[in-house]
Amino acid sequence: MRQPEHLKIVGLKSTTPRLKILSLFESSQEHHLSAEDVYKLLMASGDDVGLATVYRVLTQFEQAGLLVRNYFEGGKSVFELNQGKHHDHIVCMQCGHVEEFYDATIEARQEKVAIERRFSIRDHSLYIYADCTNKQCPHKDLRADPMPTNKIGAAQSLD
Amino acid sequence: MRQPEHLKIVGLKSTTPRLKILSLFESSQEHHLSAEDVYKLLMASGDDVGLATVYRVLTQFEQAGLLVRNYFEGGKSVFELNQGKHHDHIVCMQCGHVEEFYDATIEARQEKVAIERRFSIRDHSLYIYADCTNKQCPHKDLRADPMPTNKIGAAQSLD
DNA sequence: ATGCAAATGATAACGATTATCATTTGCATC
DNA sequence: GATGCAAATGATAATCGTTATCATTTGCAT
Numbered sequence: 001m002r003q004p005e006h007l008k009i010v011g012l013k014s015t016t017p018r019l020k021i022l023s024l025f026e027s028s029q030e031h032h033l034s035a036e037d038v039y040k041l042l043m044a045s046g047d048d049v050g051l052a053t054v055y056r057v058l059t060q061f062e063q064a065g066l067l068v069r070n071y072f073e074g075g076k077s078v079f080e081l082n083q084g085k086h087h088d089h090i091v092c093m094q095c096g097h098v099e100e101f102y103d104a105t106i107e108a109r110q111e112k113v114a115i116e117r118r119f120s121i122r123d124h125s126l127y128i129y130a131d132c133t134n135k136q137c138p139h140k141d142l143r144a145d146p147m148p149t150n151k152i153g154a155a156q157s158l159d
Numbered sequence: 160m161r162q163p164e165h166l167k168i169v170g171l172k173s174t175t176p177r178l179k180i181l182s183l184f185e186s187s188q189e190h191h192l193s194a195e196d197v198y199k200l201l202m203a204s205g206d207d208v209g210l211a212t213v214y215r216v217l218t219q220f221e222q223a224g225l226l227v228r229n230y231f232e233g234g235k236s237v238f239e240l241n242q243g244k245h246h247d248h249i250v251c252m253q254c255g256h257v258e259e260f261y262d263a264t265i266e267a268r269q270e271k272v273a274i275e276r277r278f279s280i281r282d283h284s285l286y287i288y289a290d291c292t293n294k295q296c297p298h299k300d301l302r303a304d305p306m307p308t309n310k311i312g313a314a315q316s317l318d
Numbered sequence: 319a320t321g322c323a324a325a326t327g328a329t330a331a332c333g334a335t336t337a338t339c340a341t342t343t344g345c346a347t348c
Numbered sequence: 349g350a351t352g353c354a355a356a357t358g359a360t361a362a363t364c365g366t367t368a369t370c371a372t373t374t375g376c377a378t
Contacts, residue, residue: 013375050327075234090278099276106268110287113260119249119289126285128269130278209358
């Protein structure tokens with residue numbers, strides 16, 4: 001299930017629900033999971049954790065820097081392990097598959113835009129919604145619910 | 160209140176609530192309005208329009224191309240008149256002031272990223288969350304509620 | 319083993335939005 | 349200008365993701 005060290009380090013008591021949720025992110029095939037996804041996966045594997053706890057723990061993990069929260073369109077948050085390196089996302093609207101990318105030029109231009117307008121960047125979100133046409137969506141099974149009819153932007157904390 | 164031509168053109172019957180809502184966007188100081196904002200502004204000016212109608216009409220206007228919907232963080236949609244020219248947003252997290260910007264390089268790089276990954280872009284959203292420090296937030300009064308504690312990305316349709 | 323603050327879980331509450339459905343309205347036709 | 353009917357409206361219930369409440373349980377320092 002996972003050693004409690006990581007949790008202790010970030011100042012969180014190592015409880016059963018927390019350890020289960022953290023190891024789920026580390027073992028899951030799809031690493032972009034919503035609270036609902038986490039809850040269902042835990043139930044499916046026989047681990048009963050309350051939905052309220054799932055939401056609480058995800059938020060705590062985000063604040064502790066273990067997870068990064070993304071605000072996908074449709075109004076629901078999706079979490080992923082914080083790999084330390086900032087990236088943006090491109091989402092297939094057909095199958096919901098998510099790919100990550102990092103473009104130094106885009107990052108730099110954002111800084112430029114902010115400076116020109118005398119803003120100091122705290123955060124930014126960039127989501128590209130697209131169709132992975134050439135691949136004929138070979139990712140259809142990776143995600144529970146394909147993708148909301150309705151798409152939404154997402155937030156991305158800077159490193 | 161506004162002439163009904165525009166509505167007819169996009170295939171919508173010109174009703175009183177629709178005309179009021181459209182002219183509100185054209186006359187309002189702040190041109191990024193949520194459904195709640197629209198509802199309250201209408202009430203304040205003595206025009207009673209049901210909240211359900213506001214939501215319906217905003218969605219119809221979006222589909223008709225009259226308005227553009229933005230998914231700000233916090234999960235609420237914000238609408239603005241469709242000026243024809245695509246732009247992204249930079250939002251002050253202190254006062255909620257929104258400025259628009261367009262950066263050709265960023266747009267181009269997004270295309271590049273998508274092509275490299277064999278995706279075809281349908282839509283994208285880019286929101287920069289920042290503090291307009293140097294301006295000492297001179298925009299505090301423009302918006303009803305400053306800005307949700309919690310921030311969200313936003314969607315932007317490509318021209 | 320004990321104690322207590324912290325964490326959990328069931329459930330109610332919440333905010334934004336959509337669905338339902340009876341009533342009203344725009345507007346084409348007479 | 350009166351009529352008819354599909355379309356639009358508005359009050360309200362319902363939904364969805366999420367947060368708040370609060371009694372019970374648990375981690376862990378003693």
